[in-house]
Amino acid sequence: MTHRAVVEAVRAAAHRSASDGGGLVVSVAFYVVIVGTLSGLWRVAVDANGGDLAGYSAVALTWYIITSEAAIVSVNARHIEDIGTDIAHGTVAVEMLRPASVLGIRMATEVGRGLPKVVVLWGAGAVVATVVAGAPPRPAALLLAAPSLVLAITANLFAQHTVAAIAFWIRDAGSVWFLYLKAVFITGGMIIPMELLPDGLQTASLFMPFRAMAYVPARLAAGYWEPALLLEQVFWIAVLAVVANAAFGAGERRLQVVGG
Amino acid sequence: MAIEARGLTKVFETGRRRTRRRIEAVRDLDLSVAAGERVAYIGPNGAGKSTSIKILTGILHPTAGEATVLGLTPWEDRRRLARRIGTLFGQRSLLWLELTPRQSYRMLAAIYDLDRAAEARRVAELGDLLDAADLFEQPVRTLSLGQRMRCELAACLLHDPEILFLDEPTIGLDLVAKQRLRELLVRLNEQQGTTIFLTSHDVADIEHVAKRAVVINHGEVIYDDEVAAMHRTLLATKVVEVGLVAPIVAPRQAGVTVLEHTDQAMRLVVDTHLTPIRAVLDQLLDGPSVVDISVVDPPLEQVIAEIYELPAR
Numbered sequence: 001m002t003h004r005a006v007v008e009a010v011r012a013a014a015h016r017s018a019s020d021g022g023g024l025v026v027s028v029a030f031y032v033v034i035v036g037t038l039s040g041l042w043r044v045a046v047d048a049n050g051g052d053l054a055g056y057s058a059v060a061l062t063w064y065i066i067t068s069e070a071a072i073v074s075v076n077a078r079h080i081e082d083i084g085t086d087i088a089h090g091t092v093a094v095e096m097l098r099p100a101s102v103l104g105i106r107m108a109t110e111v112g113r114g115l116p117k118v119v120v121l122w123g124a125g126a127v128v129a130t131v132v133a134g135a136p137p138r139p140a141a142l143l144l145a146a147p148s149l150v151l152a153i154t155a156n157l158f159a160q161h162t163v164a165a166i167a168f169w170i171r172d173a174g175s176v177w178f179l180y181l182k183a184v185f186i187t188g189g190m191i192i193p194m195e196l197l198p199d200g201l202q203t204a205s206l207f208m209p210f211r212a213m214a215y216v217p218a219r220l221a222a223g224y225w226e227p228a229l230l231l232e233q234v235f236w237i238a239v240l241a242v243v244a245n246a247a248f249g250a251g252e253r254r255l256q257v258v259g260g
Numbered sequence: 261m262a263i264e265a266r267g268l269t270k271v272f273e274t275g276r277r278r279t280r281r282r283i284e285a286v287r288d289l290d291l292s293v294a295a296g297e298r299v300a301y302i303g304p305n306g307a308g309k310s311t312s313i314k315i316l317t318g319i320l321h322p323t324a325g326e327a328t329v330l331g332l333t334p335w336e337d338r339r340r341l342a343r344r345i346g347t348l349f350g351q352r353s354l355l356w357l358e359l360t361p362r363q364s365y366r367m368l369a370a371i372y373d374l375d376r377a378a379e380a381r382r383v384a385e386l387g388d389l390l391d392a393a394d395l396f397e398q399p400v401r402t403l404s405l406g407q408r409m410r411c412e413l414a415a416c417l418l419h420d421p422e423i424l425f426l427d428e429p430t431i432g433l434d435l436v437a438k439q440r441l442r443e444l445l446v447r448l449n450e451q452q453g454t455t456i457f458l459t460s461h462d463v464a465d466i467e468h469v470a471k472r473a474v475v476i477n478h479g480e481v482i483y484d485d486e487v488a489a490m491h492r493t494l495l496a497t498k499v500v501e502v503g504l505v506a507p508i509v510a511p512r513q514a515g516v517t518v519l520e521h522t523d524q525a526m527r528l529v530v531d532t533h534l535t536p537i538r539a540v541l542d543q544l545l546d547g548p549s550v551v552d553i554s555v556v557d558p559p560l561e562q563v564i565a566e567i568y569e570l571p572a573r
Contacts, residue, residue: 008370016358093319094352099342100371256321256335 005100006108013112027117028124031073035125038191039065039132054195060222061193062133066125067145068190068218071152074118079110079157080177083164088172093255103248107157114153122149137223144227148217151233155212156184158240161248168251183208189215193222212236261328262423262455263293263316268325270311270479285311287479289325295422298449298456300470300487302463304560308479309459313427316457317347330422343372346416346454350428353408354415355400361411362396365418372419379418386414389451390444406437413444423455424448430465442468463557467495475567483567494563496533502526502544503552511543529558 018024039062046058056064076082083106086092095102129136136142163180184190187201188210194202205211212233220229268289274281286308293299303309314320316329318338327334332341348354355364362383369379387393392410395403403411409429416424426445430438446469449456458469466473466487473490475483483490499519507523510516515534520527530540537555544550 002370002373004373005367005370008367012356012359012363012367015363016356020358091352093314094347094349094354096319096338097317097342097347098368098371099339105371256319 006104009105009108010112010115013109014115017113018116024117024120027073028120031069031121032124032128034073035066035069035128036132038069039129043133054193056193056195056222057137059129059133059135060137062129063136064193064218064222065191066129067122067149067221068188068214070118070121070125071149071214071217072156072184072188072190073121074114074149075110075153075156075160076113077181078177079160080164080180083161084167084172084176087164087167087251087255092252096252096255101245101248102252103161103244107154107161107244110157111150111154114157115150118149118153136221138225141220141223141225144225144230145217145221148220148230148233151230151237152213152217155209155233155237155240158237158244159209159213162240162244165244165247165251168247168254184210184213187211188213189218193219209236209240261292262295262297263291263327263329263457265289265291265316265327266325268312268315268327269323270308270315270320271323284479286315286322289476289479289481291474291481291484293455293457295455296449296453298446298469298471299458300466300473301457301459301476302461302466302473302560303459303476304461304564307461307476309461309476310427311479312476313347313425313457313459317341317345317425343419344421345423345425346419346421347425348409348412348416348427348429350409350426350431353400354412355408357401358399360397360399361392361414364400364415365396368415368418374419382418382420383414386417389447390414404437406433406440409433409437409441410444413441417448417454420452421454423457426456426458428460429458430460430462438462438464439468445469461560463495463560463563466490467557475564477564477567482564494566495557496531497558497562497566498530498532498537499556499558500528500530500537500540500544501552501554501556502528502550504549505551506549508544508547508549511540513540513543516540 042061042065043058046053046056046061051057053061092102095105160180163176166176187205187208194205194211194215197205216229216233220226268286269284270286272283272285274283289312301309301312311320315322316327316334318334318341321335329341330344334341355361365379365383374382383396387396390410390413392414395407395411400408400411430441433441442465445456448454456469458465460466470487473483473485473487474481502525504524504526510518510521510526511528513535515531517529518526519529528540530537541553544553
């Protein structure tokens with residue numbers, strides 16, 4: 001697949017997503033309510049703990065939450081279900097008629113769709129965080145958090161495609177999205193920073209890709225200048241890309257044999 | 261040859277171990293289509309038409325047999341073949357519904373490696389050919405089905421394919437849109453030499469588009485001949501449906517069979533070998549009682565039943 005095809009897929013999807021004003025307004029409203037509530041709870045917890053919780057101040061945790069939520073809310077939470085439906089209903093079979101990777105075009109499209117959302121959500125979150133808690137603890141770290149958010153979305157989408165590929169073998173992959181989302185919530189650090197998880201879970205999460213989807217950009221936005229975290233994201237994206245590609249390749253071959 | 265298939269067979273297995281069933285969707289299919297032909301590949305629902313097209317376009321592996329399309333084995337060279345063929349499924353969209361057709365064409369052009377100049381030239385050509393240029397700027401979801409099909413056709417013609425596979429392209433279209441699409445396919449074949457391979461269960465698609473008809477039933481080819489020959493043998497029968505305001509006497513002409521006759525309606529089958537359809541219509545309209553009249557093709561099931569009655573060739 002050519003570089004231009006990927007760019008066009010990203011561009012077209014981003015344009016489509018940015019044009020959906022109503023959808024963006026609903027997403028922002030939902031997001032502001034969630035981050036307003038969660039950051040309020042965390043500020044109470046930090047204050048009750050003497051102004052510091054596992055190294056995070058109230059301001060840092062507020063910036064953590066607005067970033068982790070932006071990373072996750074920007075991606076269609078039920079994308080796994082949607083891909084499963086497309087596989088079961090033969091839409092993927094038609095996509096196989098193009099001289100391009102089905103996974104590649106789908107990934108480019110979904111990343112493109114997520115980009116305007118993450119910009120708008122994170123922007124709205126920054127306003128909320130500044131108003132309710134204060135300026136970012138270390139503004140320079142936001143320069144790392146911004147690309148990290150794009151990497152987080154990419155990792156999340158590769159993982160969703162990997163999981164959704166089971167629809168090539170089983171008819172209903174719809175229920176899997178619920179388990180996946182719970183894994184992102186807990187071991188991805190979406191609601192709770194990793195440092196506050198029990199030791200065993202913290203260790204286990206190091207060997208899972210979910211940290212790359214929420215925790216990494218959130219930790220950077222919370223003021224931690226840790227560029228190595230970006231490398232961790234790149235590592236997981238590479239792993240997930242290989243696995244998703246293998247899963248889709250095997251699924252397409254199965255579709256060719258058993259029909260769809 | 262544009263398409264060549266020998267002994268092509270596809271067996272699907274359904275159910276679990278104890279209840280496993282084998283369904284032979286395509287059985288020992290032999291088929292040759294020369295470049296530039298217009299072939300209607302027809303059969304009733306479940307006959308194996310879509311399965312055949314999926315094999316020939318590389319989406320499905322056959323269980324047995326061989327096939328080449330433009331010299332390539334479809335299931336082994338799917339992406340290379342995709343650059344040289346266009347495929348249109350009547351019930352599946354090649355376009356992105358939230359985009360305008362022009363935006364979809366831009367993405368498809370990038371996928372097919374057309375540069376911007378070639379893309380612009382081709383989109384303009386197709387806009388003229390399909391009389392659809394004014395539709396290219398509207399979001400796909402706002403187009404009628406007939407308008408969308410013209411834009412879909414442009415999408416699958418963008419890379420100037422040598423063969424066009426169309427699976428039930430007229431399904432769901434109204435009469436005017438169907439006729440327009442049929443005319444476009446003929447024009448495309450005549451002006452650009454594109455091979456047309458069309459599946460349908462609508463007899464009128466054969467008459468208006470194809471020069472050759474291949475009929476498939478239960479996965480097997482049961483008829484393969486020129487449409488003109490088919491006209492002489494199988495499509496010579498027409499059904500005439502008449503609405504009445506007052507009772508009339510049914511026509512008593514050779515080859516006219518009355519299927520149904522009440523004070524308000526009458527249905528006739530006319531064998532046009534024996535009596536021209538015009539003669540029957542003239543007699544029916546020679547009085548004030550007829551308020552509505554239509555002439556329709558026999559259903560495909562009837563055509564197939566007649567094929568089985570033909571002497572073996």
